[in-house]
Amino acid sequence: MTYVYLIESVYYLDHHYVGVTDDLRERLSQHNEGKSPHTRKFKPWNLVSYIAFADERTAYAFEKYLKNGSGKTFLKRHFLRAHSGPRSPL
Numbered sequence: 001m002t003y004v005y006l007i008e009s010v011y012y013l014d015h016h017y018v019g020v021t022d023d024l025r026e027r028l029s030q031h032n033e034g035k036s037p038h039t040r041k042f043k044p045w046n047l048v049s050y051i052a053f054a055d056e057r058t059a060y061a062f063e064k065y066l067k068n069g070s071g072k073t074f075l076k077r078h079f080l081r082a083h084s085g086p087r088s089p090l
Helices: 023-032 056-065 069-078
Strands: 002-009 015-020 046-051
Touching: 002 023, 002 056, 015 023, 015 056, 023 046, 046 056, 056 069
Parallel strands: none
Antiparallel strands: 002 015, 002 046
16 A cells, blocks of 8 residues: 655644655654654654555655645645644643
8 A cells, every 4th residue: 555644743733744655654753753854843743644545656646636736725624723833842
């Protein structure tokens, strides 16, 4: 299976990331360990949602959709909560 996933920063709730992976647990660990330059600054991360695809090509097409204008609107409407500013780590 290939997974398209959505993660949200624990302390910076307005920061989200959409990605694709074959190993969801390992990929989330990599984000939280700071191994991804795109997400390092806003770690740690929580998994918000994921969708499993049997076909890798379809997974990558869906990820691409979620990263464009109408896909971002879809995510905001159906998966993301409205937040304002960073949350204190304490």
